[in-house]
Amino acid sequence: MPRTLITGGAGFLGSHLCDRFIAEGHEVVCMDNLITGNPDNIAHLIGHERFSFVHHDVSTFIYVAGDLDNVLHFASPASPIDYLRLPIQTLKVGSLGTHNALGLAKAKGARFLIASTSEVYGDPQIHPQPESYWGHVNPVGSRGVYDEAKRFAEAMTMAYHRYHGVDTRILRIFNTYGERMRLDDGRALPAFMGQALRGEPITVFGDGSQTRSFQYVDDLVEGIWRLLHSGETDPVNIGNPDEVTIKEFAEEVVALTGSSSTITFVDLPDDDPKVRQPDITRAREILDWAPQVDRAEGLRRTLDYFRSRVAAADA
Numbered sequence: 001m002p003r004t005l006i007t008g009g010a011g012f013l014g015s016h017l018c019d020r021f022i023a024e025g026h027e028v029v030c031m032d033n034l035i036t037g038n039p040d041n042i043a044h045l046i047g048h049e050r051f052s053f054v055h056h057d058v059s060t061f062i063y064v065a066g067d068l069d070n071v072l073h074f075a076s077p078a079s080p081i082d083y084l085r086l087p088i089q090t091l092k093v094g095s096l097g098t099h100n101a102l103g104l105a106k107a108k109g110a111r112f113l114i115a116s117t118s119e120v121y122g123d124p125q126i127h128p129q130p131e132s133y134w135g136h137v138n139p140v141g142s143r144g145v146y147d148e149a150k151r152f153a154e155a156m157t158m159a160y161h162r163y164h165g166v167d168t169r170i171l172r173i174f175n176t177y178g179e180r181m182r183l184d185d186g187r188a189l190p191a192f193m194g195q196a197l198r199g200e201p202i203t204v205f206g207d208g209s210q211t212r213s214f215q216y217v218d219d220l221v222e223g224i225w226r227l228l229h230s231g232e233t234d235p236v237n238i239g240n241p242d243e244v245t246i247k248e249f250a251e252e253v254v255a256l257t258g259s260s261s262t263i264t265f266v267d268l269p270d271d272d273p274k275v276r277q278p279d280i281t282r283a284r285e286i287l288d289w290a291p292q293v294d295r296a297e298g299l300r301r302t303l304d305y306f307r308s309r310v311a312a313a314d315a
Contacts, residue, residue: 001025001026002025002026003027003028003068003069004072005104006018006028006030007031007073007074008073008074009028009030009042009053010039010042011032011036011037012217013074014030014074016217016218018030024225031053031064033056033075034055036182058101060100062103068108070112071105071110073115073153075097076090076094076146076149076150077089079187080186080187081186082185083146087145088145093149095153098157110167111168112160112169113170114153114170115171116154116170116171116172116235117147118173118278120151121273122138122147123271124275128279129278130281131172131235131279144271157170158170169232170233170235170236172238174213174215175188176217176239177215177298178218178298180305183313189249192250193303194309197257197259197310200261202263203265209245209274210245210246210275212249213241213243213276213277215293218293222292223236224238230287236282236286238280238283239277239278240278241278241279242295250263
């Protein structure tokens with residue numbers, strides 16, 4: 001029976017990975033310090049014979065008894081509101097946490113996959129963004145704590161691959177949404193859904209002309225599964241190339257919810273990327289992967305979840 005450690009396993013993405021690996025017959029060790037993770041995300045797995053939870057900060061030494069076949073490092077604050085509130089912890093989990101997770105993978109002879117991000121491309125000067133693009137990041141800007149933590153994590157991963165021979169994978173995740181996102185995590189969809197369902201004005205940064213490319217979480221999980229089991233050690237983008245402006249995205253949420261909300265505009269944050277769209281040529285060719293859930297369907301799937309979250313928060 002394969003045994004897999006998922007750091008950040010109680011988070012939005014990590015918990016969906018726990019579900020997938022359990023479904024595929026793995027024994028899963030979920031590790032999280034619950035700074036941004038939520039025990040509710042994995043409550044349904046507690047008591048499962050092939051699931052265990054370890055409350056631990058991976059920025060300190062990681063100990064896991066027994067064999068491991070895979071280490072998936074997903075621990076990190078992932079939304080601007082979190083990494084701006086937790087800048088030191090974000091840098092530590094990307095540096096020390098990645099070092100510790102790689103050291104564990106090396107000791108166990110396990111395959112290692114790092115959750116990197118499209119943020120390594122910064123405010124890009126090449127559009128769409130291929131994996132060969134080195135990025136345009138402000139290392140001393142407020143967003144730099146996340147961007148540079150992930151860039152360092154990629155460099156550390158490749159160093160362990162080249163120097164120690166660890167079997168590594170680098171995943172660059174583009175904007176992902178779905179069930180188990182926190183209403184207050186500051187990302188576009190939870191914010192828009194919460195405001196629309198309450199009939200509040202929807203706040204859009206800048207003039208809303210900046211673009212993003214949103215993928216549904218199930219598509220991402222499938223891409224991760226395929227990348228892990230491929231032989232590819234160079235970075236791979238996993239995202240949906242269907243690009244939309246943030247203003248248009250807000251209008252889609254208003255229409256979907258039937259809300260009376262109006263759109264208001266606020267100042268654009270520092271270093272906010274003007275465009276974001278993945279070039280997924282490599283994912284198509286290497287993994288035979290492409291997103292299957294279009295944005296309209298993905299948003300419909302998440303609507304009931306956000307309704308329940310708003311009702312619980314307002315109760």
